[in-house]
Amino acid sequence: MGVANVKSTPPVGIPNVLGIETGELVALAGAILVGGVFTGLLAGLFGVGGGAVIVPVLYEIFRALNVPEEVRMQLCVGTSLAIIAPTSVRAFFAHRAKGVLPVEILRGWALPIVVGVLIGGLIAAVAPAWVFKLAFAIITALLAVKFLFGSGHWRLGDELPGRAGMSAYGLFIGLYSSLIGVGGGSLATIVLTLYGKPIHTAVGISTGVGVLVSVAGTFSFVLAGLPQQALLPPLSLGYVSLLGLALMAPISTLAAPYGARLAHALSKRKLETAFGIFLLLVSLRFAASLVV
DSSP, X not given: OHHHHHHHSOOTTHHHHHTSOHHHHHXXXXXXXXXXXXXXXXXXXXXXXXXXXHHHHHHHHHHHTTOOHHHHHHHHHHHHHHHHHHHHHHHHHHHHXXXXXXXXXXXXXXXXXXXXXXXXXXHHTTSOHHHHHHHHHHHHHHHHHIIIIITTOOOSOSSOOOHHHHHHHHHHHHHHHHHHTOOSHHHHHHHHHHTTOOHHHHHHHHHHHHHHHHHHHHHHHHHXXXXXXXXXXXXXXXXXXXXXXXXXXXXHHHHHHHHHHHHHHSOHHHHHHHHHHHHHHHHHHHHHHTTO
C-alpha cells in the first residue's frame, strides 16, 4: 500500500515533462532549432534580435510544459531577451568587421535606452498589453511602407538630432523593446535611416542597440520574476528559463554571422526591400495577436 502511494505521487516537476509525447518533444526540439536559426539570421541581416520569432516558439514550449498562464508570457519575454544578448553581440562584431561603425551613437544612446528598458518593465505590469501591441503594429506597418515604396524620400532630417532628441529616441526604443521582448533593432534602424544614415550602417549600429536592450532587459526580468519563483519551471532564474537559453542561444549565435554576410552582399535597395517585408510581417503578427 505504501508502494502504491509512492507511485501515485511522483516528484514535483516530473509529470509535466513526462506527460509530453515523444513526437511532441521532437516537434518542440525542431521548433527550437528552426527558431534559433531564424533568430540568428534576422540579427545579422537586419540588426534585430529576433524576439518576434523567439517569443511565439517559447510560448508553445512553455505551454506544452504546463507553465502557469499567469507567468508564461513574462517567462517568454525574459528568456527572449536573454537569448538575444549573445546573438546581438556576435552580430555586432560581425558588422564591425566589415568596416568602422560610428560607435559614438551607441555611447550616447546607452543610458536612455537602459532607462527606457527599466521603465518599460514597470509600465508592462500595469498597462494593458493591447495598447502597446496596437501601437507597434501601426508603427511597423507605416515604416514597412516607407522601406518598400518610399526609398530615400522619407526623411526627418539630413543629420541626427542633438543630445536631447537622441536621448528621447533612445528612451522610446528601450521602453518599447522591453514591453514586447525584442532587441530594439527594428526601431533603431528606422530612426537612423529617417535621418539619412545608410541602411548598412544603421543595421550595424542596431545590433549594438540589441546588446544594450537585451542585457538590461534580462537583468530586470530576472529581478521581476524572483517573487514568482515557485510558479516557474525548473532551471528558471526569475523570468528567464536557463534551459531555453541554453538550447536556443548557441544556435542563433552561430547563425548571426551568416545573416551579416548576406546583408553586405545585398544592394542598398534590396536590403531596404527585405527590411520592409520583415517589418510588414512583424506588424501583421502583432495585429493578429490582438484578435486571437
